[in-house]
Amino acid sequence: MASYLLSYDSDSEDERIIALIQHLEDDDDEVESELVPRSRIYIPRNREEARENIWKDYFSDTPVFPPYKFKRRFRMRIELFLRISQVISNFDSHDTPEHFRFFRERFDAIGRPTFTILQKMTSALRQLAYGTAADMFDEYLKMSEQTSILCLDNFCKCIITLYKERYMRSPNAYDVQRLYSKHEEKHYFKGMLGSIDCMHWEWKNCPVALKGQYTRGDHKKPTIMLEAVASYDLWIWHAFFRMAGSNNDINVLNQSYVFDKLKKGTSSLAPFEVNGNQYTKGYYLAGGIYPD
Structure with a gap:
């Protein structure tokens, strides 16, 4: 910018200011065009396959991994996991909070079913159990980092809503x-x-x-x-x-x-x-x- 001002020979102060503003605006346009991505990168995750895998691994009648493996990896028994998922799924009130509606299965814009509550709770509990990054289990759950963060946030809000009055208190x-x-x-x-x-x-x-x-x-x-x-x-x-x-x-x-x-x-x-x-x-x- 200094070299630009030195090379400018106009004697008019107004012209000098106008030229400087135009020069700065041109520089800003060039920087913005470099920073803004041209298109969004789409990763084709097969969440239907992930749903099948997690069902076969833990929740089917003949799971791949026995109950003690589930307890070790989820830090709770499978019976407790299923009971919490059922309570969250069946929660209904006059004005159901958004964090409960988040766990209900829906369909996206092209008609594909979204993640099930088992997948979302698995993502949340794995983050709580291991303290890992949100995208740690992307390969297994086929879930993006942003979705995993939402799973953890909404799951914690559901637990607080459901069990605060009973468990998160001092003894009476x-x-x-x-x-x-x-x-x-x-x-x-x-x-x-x-x-x-x-x-x-x-x-x-x-x-x-x-x-x-x-x-x-x-x-x-x-x-x-x-x-x-x-x-x-x-x-x-x-x-x-x-x-x-x-x-x-x-x-x-x-x-x-x-x-x-x-x-x-x-x-x-x-x-x-x-x-x-x-x-x-x-x-x-x-x-x-x-x-x-």
């Missing part, structure tokens, strides 16, 4: 009494609410700048800590997940919200008796590092 008074009786029956502990502990999850793609705060001496690789409370029936009703791996259980406990209601005095009263002493709040079974 009825739950506390049930936990008391079951833990006393199975573990002989009176007043036990559940087991609390922390675990380290490896952060494979941790940025180099963060490795110091996410690595601890006894763990050679960067980790993120998860604090959880689980009951006898594997109901994980508390999960606190974001602390750096260089912390320990006490650091996590001081920052989590597991005892917020207890500190505010809003927790449910659940009395029990041990050795003739009356207690109004339950307790958690924990390791020796936790304070009394």
Whole structure:
């Protein structure tokens, strides 16, 4: 642009400005024509074949892979998978949310059936189970990256809508009494609410700048800590997940919200008796590092 101005010999300031604007507009047109693709690339994915393959592999009367393989790869039993798919498919209300309608089988513009709910749930659960990229299973599911992202997003929204009120909450008074009786029956502990502990999850793609705060001496690789409370029936009703791996259980406990209601005095009263002493709040079974 500088060379263009120097080579321009007009004495009129107005002409100089007009010529400069025209020159810049011409440059913009050339750049836009280079950046905008001329046509969309179409990849002919055979999703009907993928539907047949996944049905034969896992869901037919004589599947290729046995149930224990399904549980390992999907992180759940096939009975639970089918029950969730049925609930999502049959969900009906006065105003059904879009994330439920996403899983209904439709037909595209040329009359081909879209992906089934089994294919869409497989894509979502594989991403959750393995933490891989959205296009990791494109060769097997014949599903584009964008569609896989939509499957994961809508599946999570469906699960929250269906099970939030039942599972994603703290125990109420009825739950506390049930936990008391079951833990006393199975573990002989009176007043036990559940087991609390922390675990380290490896952060494979941790940025180099963060490795110091996410690595601890006894763990050679960067980790993120998860604090959880689980009951006898594997109901994980508390999960606190974001602390750096260089912390320990006490650091996590001081920052989590597991005892917020207890500190505010809003927790449910659940009395029990041990050795003739009356207690109004339950307790958690924990390791020796936790304070009394």
